[in-house]
Amino acid sequence: MxxxxxxxxxxxxxxxxxxxxxxxxxxxxxxHFIREMLQKGEVKLQHISIDDQNGDILTxxxxxxxxVYFRNKLDMx
Numbered sequence: 001m002x003x004x005x006x007x008x009x010x011x012x013x014x015x016x017x018x019x020x021x022x023x024x025x026x027x028x029x030x031x032h033f034i035r036e037m038l039q040k041g042e043v044k045l046q047h048i049s050i051d052d053q054n055g056d057i058l059t060x061x062x063x064x065x066x067x068v069y070f071r072n073k074l075d076m077x
Contacts, residue, residue: 001041004034005048012045 006012015034037043056062057070 002037002043004043004045006045007048007050007053009047012047015045 011031014031015038034043034045038045054070054073057067057074062070
């Protein structure tokens, strides 16, 4: 089983809700794929808070304190 961490509550709601909604008809294919994998039991979703997103160090400008925090979590010097 593959564990997928997510931070977007809407993603979770769309992937769990099997009903078709007018507002979700243009959802990208990847969300439909995740929904199928959830139904098969091949993936599991786990929410990760914004404070624990190690990937932010690579994608966003961060204040020094946050940068040092994530750098330490990744065992970087």
